[in-house]
Amino acid sequence: MPQTDDNPFHVVIIGDASVGKSCIFLRILDDTNFKWSSRPRLPIIEEYGTIYLNFDGKRNRFKVRDGGSQEEFRRTVLIYRYFYNVNGILLAYDITKRKSFQNLTEWLEMSKAWASPTVEYVLLGNWCDLEEEREVSYEEGREFAEKHNLIFLEISAKTGENIPSAMKKLAKKMIDSRRRQEEEKAQKAAAEREKMTLQKKSQGKVGSLRKILRGLSEILSDFIFVITVFFDAVLHRSSYDHL
Numbered sequence: 001m002p003q004t005d006d007n008p009f010h011v012v013i014i015g016d017a018s019v020g021k022s023c024i025f026l027r028i029l030d031d032t033n034f035k036w037s038s039r040p041r042l043p044i045i046e047e048y049g050t051i052y053l054n055f056d057g058k059r060n061r062f063k064v065r066d067g068g069s070q071e072e073f074r075r076t077v078l079i080y081r082y083f084y085n086v087n088g089i090l091l092a093y094d095i096t097k098r099k100s101f102q103n104l105t106e107w108l109e110m111s112k113a114w115a116s117p118t119v120e121y122v123l124l125g126n127w128c129d130l131e132e133e134r135e136v137s138y139e140e141g142r143e144f145a146e147k148h149n150l151i152f153l154e155i156s157a158k159t160g161e162n163i164p165s166a167m168k169k170l171a172k173k174m175i176d177s178r179r180r181q182e183e184e185k186a187q188k189a190a191a192e193r194e195k196m197t198l199q200k201k202s203q204g205k206v207g208s209l210r211k212i213l214r215g216l217s218e219i220l221s222d223f224i225f226v227i228t229v230f231f232d233a234v235l236h237r238s239s240y241d242h243l
């Protein structure tokens, strides 16, 4: 079995009420055993689940959270809890409800305000099984995603279409982003180490120059002392000679 990465990735699913967040969440956790029901899911306030996905011979752990109905927190500072420590965001709207698409800008702004600047996104146009009730075209979703640099997929929590693929795409982005951050950190640390070594070396050079100067000044003062004694002796002798 591949080695498991100890450091999990945190993912949160956000979007307007009833866009299908809880269904998407349950499908991500266990797509094969997911039981479809047309009844609304119980409003989950905050629910966590863990999944494992393998990439490049490594088993990666993902802690996924159903963002729940954040209405009561949305305009309060408590919203920070939804984005705290989050590496990836699944931002969902309902293609049969234009309002949920229009609210994406607000969700994006809110998440950017509270989440880490390195957070990765996948935009999900849910309910794509209901083509006849579509209010938001695929093109509109794609344009929004392109404008905000997000990966975009239309999905259906009912049929399961594209949901595992959406999670895999987000996972890959988060893994690449973490790798980049670790590489940048390692490069910074190496540059810092090099700077310290250079500083030590130049301090060493200045130190040995100081030692040489100190030695020279000692020799010079010894020399002056000898000269002074010599002339002193010569002068004294000439004054004794007088007597």
Ligand SMILES: Nc1nc2c(ncn2[C@@H]2O[C@H](COP(=O)(O)OP(=O)(O)OP(=O)(O)O)[C@@H](O)[C@H]2O)c(=O)[nH]1
Pocket (backbone or CB within 6 Å): 016, 017, 018, 019, 020, 021, 022, 023, 024, 037, 038, 039, 040, 041, 042, 043, 044, 068, 069, 070, 126, 127, 128, 129, 130, 155, 156, 157, 158, 159
């Ligand atoms: N046809 C269809 N119905 C869906 C889809 N996704 C969700 N639904 C329906 O929408 C209802 C609400 O879905 P939830 O997953 O509870 O939505 P939510 O975003 O979690 O809602 P809140 O937690 O109340 O904000 C479900 O019971 C389904 O009946 C979908 O892709 N297609």
Ligand SMILES: [Mg+2]
Pocket (backbone or CB within 6 Å): 021, 022, 023, 041, 042, 043, 044, 066, 068, 069
């Ligand atoms: Mg829900």
